[in-house]
Amino acid sequence: MKKAGGTTAAGSFKGGVRLIGQRIRRFADACENVSDAKKAAVAVLVLVISAAVLFTETGAFQNMDAGREDSENYFVKCMGPLESLKNTSAEEIQPYIEQRIEDAEEILDLALEKQTKSLREEYRELLDRGQGAYYQPDSKAERRIWEEVRAERREELREDPFLILVNKWHYLPSDYKVDPITLPNGQMISKECYEPLMQMLEDCSAAGGWPIVCSGYRPHEKQVYLFDEQINRWIYAGYGQEESEELASMAVAVPGTSEHELGLAADIYSSENMSLDESQVDTFTQQWLMENCWKYGFVLRYPRAKSDITGIIFEPWHYRYVGYEHARRIHEADICLEEYLDETEHPEKTEETEENDIRENAG
Numbered sequence: 001m002k003k004a005g006g007t008t009a010a011g012s013f014k015g016g017v018r019l020i021g022q023r024i025r026r027f028a029d030a031c032e033n034v035s036d037a038k039k040a041a042v043a044v045l046v047l048v049i050s051a052a053v054l055f056t057e058t059g060a061f062q063n064m065d066a067g068r069e070d071s072e073n074y075f076v077k078c079m080g081p082l083e084s085l086k087n088t089s090a091e092e093i094q095p096y097i098e099q100r101i102e103d104a105e106e107i108l109d110l111a112l113e114k115q116t117k118s119l120r121e122e123y124r125e126l127l128d129r130g131q132g133a134y135y136q137p138d139s140k141a142e143r144r145i146w147e148e149v150r151a152e153r154r155e156e157l158r159e160d161p162f163l164i165l166v167n168k169w170h171y172l173p174s175d176y177k178v179d180p181i182t183l184p185n186g187q188m189i190s191k192e193c194y195e196p197l198m199q200m201l202e203d204c205s206a207a208g209g210w211p212i213v214c215s216g217y218r219p220h221e222k223q224v225y226l227f228d229e230q231i232n233r234w235i236y237a238g239y240g241q242e243e244s245e246e247l248a249s250m251a252v253a254v255p256g257t258s259e260h261e262l263g264l265a266a267d268i269y270s271s272e273n274m275s276l277d278e279s280q281v282d283t284f285t286q287q288w289l290m291e292n293c294w295k296y297g298f299v300l301r302y303p304r305a306k307s308d309i310t311g312i313i314f315e316p317w318h319y320r321y322v323g324y325e326h327a328r329r330i331h332e333a334d335i336c337l338e339e340y341l342d343e344t345e346h347p348e349k350t351e352e353t354e355e356n357d358i359r360e361n362a363g
Contacts, residue, residue, distance in 0.1 A: 119146075123145065123149040127342055128340070130335035130336075130339030130340050150342060153342070160323070160326075161192075162297075162321060163322055163326060165337065165343055167257060168253075168254065171256040172257070172261050176262070180263055183213055185212065185213065187266075188216050189216040192321070196321065197266060200298065203296075204288050204289060207288055208284060208288075209283075210271035212268065212269055214268070216267075218261055220255060223252075223261055224255045227253070231245055259301065265301065265318060265319065267317050268285075268317055270286060271285075272284075280317045281316040286316050294324075294330070297327045298321050299319065301320040306338075322337065
């Protein structure tokens with residue numbers, strides 16, 4: 001299983017076990033001078049109960065680093081009064097035991113709260129780096145917190161209109177609306193990303209590039225038209241309806257699965273090279289856009305080596321607006337949108353359909 005690099009809050013149980021063992025041995029050593037063996041055993045029991053609470057009820061608190069100072073103070077506090085217990089009856093020691101148990105639970109609750117907060121922060125960072133599909137917590141308690149953080153984050157991201165996921169597994173919401181603005185060359189884009197897009201194109205041009213938006217917002221009806229037109233071409237070539245639809249999906253996105261229907265995507269090529277193929281990556285325009293698009297809230301939507309996740313081949317011309325902060329995180333982590341959204345699990349592919357899943361020019 002893959003773990004986060006370095007020392008993490010979600011560390012091994014070994015550190016906690018070792019620390020508890022040290023505390024119990026110290027408590028046992030201090031109890032040797034207590035005349036009543038039963039009283040010594042009861043005192044040690046306080047530590048055992050503390051350990052039981054720690055490991056059976058709060059499995060997430062593993063290495064105790066977060067509560068080391070608190071636990072140290074607690075154990076010192078427990079050992080101090082042992083000398084005064086030498087001539088005390090078992091009945092008289094009972095209140096002392098109960099108080100120590102209450103203190104232990106309070107200390108452990110505080111330590112657990114600190115540890116849980118640290119775990120949640122760590123898990124959030126892992127998910128922001130696109131590692132949700134690759135990380136597996138060790139304990140049941142850790143897994144519970146991990147899944148809680150994943151669910152909370154997914155729900156939070158789903159509420160962001162700039163992060164709507166549209167691909168072959170996630171269709172455009174039926175009630176989705178776009179308020180498009182026409183670009184100077186006649187293409188359209190959603191008004192929410194019009195200014196960032198125009199600024200990006202202007203800065204790219206100022207740097208020496210020649211960017212041209214060749215495809216922006218497409219109404220659903222246009223996507224249907226383009227797809228049906230492609231189907232008819234295959235039917236005219238002699239293929240049946242079902243096979244023609246399958247072949248058409250390799251060249252044009254199935255209606256409802258194209259990001260262009262969102263109004264947040266733009267195909268941009270260089271006037272030096274108007275071919276929408278991998279040769280775009282060799283142009284100055286695309287080099288500049290791929291390096292700087294995140295500064296304007298855009299990401300290269302279909303990166304190289306991510307086709308098995310996105311379902312689309314490498315497209316060094318298709319840019320998607322997600323907002324500055326999300327674009328920065330995606331850029332820094334070098335991941336695709338599906339990884340960032342923790343939505344990488346797709347239906348199993350067969351050898352027969354796997355090649356068709358990566359559709360050329362489907363963006």
